[in-house]
Amino acid sequence: MSDSPHQMTPPPPEDEVSGWLRDRRGHFDQLVSSVEDYAIFMMSREGIILDWNRGAERLKGYTAPEIVGRHFSVFYSDEDRQSKFPDKELEIASAEGRFTVEGWRYRKDGTQFWASVTITAIRSESSAVEGFLKITRDLTEHRATDEMLRRSEERFRLLLESVQDYAIFMLDPEGHVMSWNNGARRIKLYEENEIVGRHFSIFYPPEAISIGMPGSLLAKALKDGRVEDEGWRVRKDGTRFWGNVVLTALHDSKGELRGFAKITRDLSDRQQVEHLRETGRRKDAFLATLAHELRNPLAPMLPGVDLLLHAPHDVATVTGIASMLKRQVDQMAHLIDDLLDMSRITAGKIALRHTVLPVREVVDTAVEASNPLIREFGHRLTLNLQDELMIEADPYRISQIISNLLSNAAKYTPPEGEIALTVSEKPGPMLEIRVTDNGIGIPKALQHSVFELFDQGASGSSGGLGIGLTLVRTLVEMHGGSIALFSAGEGQGCEFTVRLPVITTSAPAATGETPVIPSAPRSGPARILIADDGRNAADILGLFFQMEGMETAVAYDGEEAVKIAANFEPDFAFLDLGMPKLDGYEAARRIRRMYPRVILAALSGWGAEDDRRRSAEAGFDVHLLKPAKPDDLREVLRQHG
Template sequence: MDQFHFPSDESEIYRHIVESARDYAIFAMDRDGTVLTWNAGSENLFGYTAGEIIGQNSAVIFSFEDQLDGVLLKEIRLALATGRAGDNRWHIRKDGSSFWASGLMMPLRNDTGEVYGLMKIVRDRTLRLHEDEALRASEERLQLILKSAIDYAIFAIDSEGRIISWNTGACRIFGYEEGEILGRDARILFVAEDRNGGALEREMNAAAEHGRAENDRFHLRKDGSTFWGSGLTMPLRAQRAGYLKVLRDDTERHFAEEHQQIMLREMSHRVKNSLALVAAMLAMQARSAKQEEVAQALRDAEARVGTIAEVHDQLWRQPQIETVDLADFLSSLCHRLQQSTTRHMMSVDADPCMVDADRAIQVALLVNELVTNSVKHAYPDGTGTVTVSARSLGEEIVLEVADCGKGLPLEVLSPENGGKSLGMKIVRALVQQLKAELHMENRQPGTGFVIRFPREA
């Protein structure tokens, strides 16, 4: 194995370091600026070989304007007076091209402290200059966009909630001019309830944790009036900590949606009452029917209509009429089914989970059919427990209806034969609408129906 000997002379080590530094121009000059040494990095950066430049005045690497201004001599005087002279300027290569450089000049002293020359270190920073210029231009364009965005209030707050920037849109929406709002607490833009409840703090914490925090609430103008603002808060991760808040006045849309909710709730309430009337009429017909088969068919129809009515009853009571809490809804539905079959016990165990109204109706009809099937066929002596459960598993919901009765005949469990009864035909049709998977299990004792379906259509 080859042996490499580390130089014992410290000056030899420094010479190797300087000569090996190809990304930095490092050269020495006398007090008049005449080049004395020239490393490989200098040749790489300026284009002059050591033989071409040593002995020449280093002013040749300065621009014509800087030569006229005596910049080299000014640097030398500053370095001799203070021990260093930093600079950022354009320099000239041998081929006449220019580049932006960061430089540092320092005096060289001998063992007695006497200055015998100066050393200059130069690095090409042209790319950094262009990046900085592009960033400044981008920031200027962004500021222009922010200032001209009159439909959106866009402002920044520091980590304490004080307002540090304010655009034209914020002036228009809130009524405060930039000069009177900068430095003030952003909590003055919140209504008293949200201000006292720490709404701004929650927004900042959520934005810091998740990268953004959406918020829809009433805000307060300078004149004391309120408006409904839809906003977004994002953390600032640049020079200083803080948050950027963007919001728009959505009062008109908010009240339009509220009116729509009221109308939908009223409509759902009326549909529920109409369906309840239909169910009552079916019940009357069932009681007056001469044949038991006809009476049972009418009772089944009454139960199905009543189930749909139950969904609409839940809908008009919900804060958001488009969705239903599956746990509350199944509890209410099974309570109604329990009242119609007092000899059986209904057990419900469901996770809280919001589903849209259409899927709620499909799930309700499924549960009605399967519970009715268990009540009719599972227990020959007429008593027993039927269990309904629903589990929310990510983007999927698993619904199960089970009993501990005598179990289903094998022909019903067969996919080819399981759709002969009207109830099972309805079950399979609903499963298809839900884009679900149906598994029928003969558990000995009892039967289990397991339906897996996506949370959203």
């Protein structure tokens, strides 16, 4: 061999190399002497270096004369030599045929490099180990790149894990959770070991799962690269939050789908602010509508009263104006009743009074209440009813549900429209109430809000306060039922379907009314005492009872009412509850002590259960809401006269 540093150098003494191995070194010289990218050399059974190629010289810094004949442990650290790690490598290679490792190695000048080392045992035909082939590759740059990437990934992982405001995690191509950060833990309440491996649809409410939303989001992200969505999401404890979600498809360098990145932000606070703003806007619209609706009946009433004053003897004029005044007062009373009902529902003060009765009675009452509005618009109402059905429910509230739905249909259907009311039995058994119309319809984007308080439909108010459908939904739910809306869209009409578990086979319950003994046998007209600090209200009631043929006395506070009663000996006393000097409760107690058989009727603007209970405890026989309707006043006289 030549003495060139790049040529294989003379071997060590013959007694250090087996004859079998010496015979094969020529092949090695021819193959690897000029290889520069790898350090390749042969070693004896003891680890003595026998050969040295160009790659070894370039990589380790030794020339062939400097290293051949030395033990290969020269490339290892002091710690490795003390632990006899080089000898262990040869032992493993001898036992297993091959040993591979990566680690720090040293050059001649003491510098380190990261090496990939493979030591292969060389065996004779008899399988005896005759020596070793050692191949070393410098992976310092590769390791530096890997380390940089590892540190970058570690920094990114720490960054993601430390993010608290966003749930950031990975999904596999089928949608199963693969990773979990602190933000996800905080927002969704799952620990990593509880959620990894589960399908991400667990975060969606049942109504979203029923329409296949999770799968459709994955499909859209796969098709478009990403998808963004907002909606209700579900935490581990079952509570909901309003989430903004960005789902991004992840592909490798070959374009194959590796999974999805999912980022979720809890926007519940923002949603609540938006909800409050929307509620405020609706309340403003409600107050404007309320002012408008109350002015509507007042507008004809004021000139009507003026005409009565100027033409008191014109019977036709007085009759016409009186009818108009009655209609307008009824309209105002209806608006006020709706407001009071909504207030009671909000305060949880409505209690249902269940009675067994034919559904026909409830429907007739509802239709009668809605007919004036239906006739005003010239609509045609079609009624389909199973007459034999019996229900156990609050008849007033069921009637209110039906009349509100009919009135809603009348208001939002152009003149001479078609309205249908169908009442039937469905499996369950369930009472199904369906109201359909061919009116203006509701765009799909607005259908979710029609049952919200103060919502007045797609076209704004058409008369009313925007609380009718809210009342309907609340009363339906109080009866354990459900309500659904269907509209094909604007101009396509509406269909409201109510289902109530109120059908029964029981017969109507007896009323069990106890007859009231009149205050005293009398041959003349009944004596009526009216007391109200509102002088006009008191005087009008006195005039009404006079026109009904009764003998009347009027007081303007509770104290005066008690004094008048002492001499007047009333059969009936209609007392306002909120009078000065002596309120209606105490006045009733004192009058009752004087006349145990007198019929006491409370007049109040409040009609909740607590209000009625308090008046009953004070001794009142009847509780009437102000303004008291003439028919209600007559009914009191009829029942107790």
